[in-house]
Ligand SMILES: Nc1ncnc2c1ncn2[C@@H]1O[C@H](COP(=O)(O)OP(=O)(O)O)[C@@H](O)[C@H]1O
Ligand SMILES: C[C@@](O)(CCOP(=O)(O)O)CC(=O)O
């Protein structure tokens with residue numbers, strides 16, 4: 392049996408980083424997906440005692456762990472169908488040891504965080520039974536578009552479906568994809584969050600939530616509000632192609648916050664006000680109480696203010712500043728999206744006026 396699950400990436404319109412410290416943020420799913428395809432095997436079926444295999448198609452890398460090594464390192468984990476238990480430090484150490492035998496090219500060493508999240512999700516949900524997972528993605532990895540969350544959400548969706556916990560006949564068919572019901576999505580989201588914790592260290596949960604539930608959301612302290620948006624605005628996404636790592640950037644902001652607690656609390660408070668204002672503008676526009684051009688002017692100003700505050704947090708980068716200056720020549724407003732330090736930049740593209 393093969394199970395395939397896919398989950399989208401995202402853009403954060405306003406509020407990244409501050410959301411980790413309790414401020415509101417606004418994010419929207421984008422039309423770029425990560426897909427995980429899982430085939431369960433029976434011991435001996437692949438000619439050996441059985442292994443768990445991860446095939447990262449886009450990187451042309453295949454990783455494999457014999458089930459016997461997994462059992463030796465992790466014990467007789469039986470697989471868990473319900474809500475997740477967070478990965479304990481001992482479990483994390485055992486998973487780190489399982490990484491040692493894998494040949495990860497030096498230039499792609501950042502993949503080890505994704506591999507660890509995979510091993511945690513796979514063995515926690517299915518136990519140490521043999522299987523193969525193939526992952527493909529439209530998303531650039533480590534560029535601020537939430538590839539880590541899309542990886543964890545699609546993986547959790549496939550694993551929980553194979554375990555028979557979610558999705559079995561419960562959803563409504565759309566094209567060839569089955570949509571999960573709300574409770575199933577909640578469970579997928581909880582597992583994906585645990586995976587994100589392994590990759591990000593201290594994620595807010597916004598990325599896995601928007602990847603799981605889709606659409607546009609406001610997110611604050613784990614609470615999600617769906618934002619109905621009519622007359623969607625257009626955003627250009629520029630990838631600076633400067634690689635960076637969300638975990639390190641999030642840790643850097645926390646260190647700055649512990650050095651300057653009062654100043655950074657004010658920065659996070661200002662970001663919260665920006666996110667609250669932006670989400671109410673989106674909702675008012677959906678109710679036709681605000682004209683599209685006035686909405687876009689306000690969105691642009693709020694994004695510009697947010698970019699200034701992200702600079703205060705220390706997460707901009709010369710490559711981001713170059714995009715800001717280039718788009719400013721055309722009177723367009725841009726801001727970084729995701730963790731910054733390189734990665735992607737959003738530019739608001741105004742709707743042409745009809746007059
Ligand atoms: N398709 C994938 N295959 C393997 N690992 C992935 C994949 N997508 C994401 N990851 C993991 O997520 C990390 C990137 O996440 P992160 O630094 O949060 O950036 P972003 O989420 O913005 O792309 C990678 O280093 C890798 O460990
Ligand atoms: C910086 C942050 O707000 C978003 C990170 O997004 P990404 O991994 O760069 O796509 C972290 C978080 O909210 O968990």
Ligand SMILES: [Mg+2]
Nearest residue numbers: 537539540637
């Ligand atoms: Mg990420």
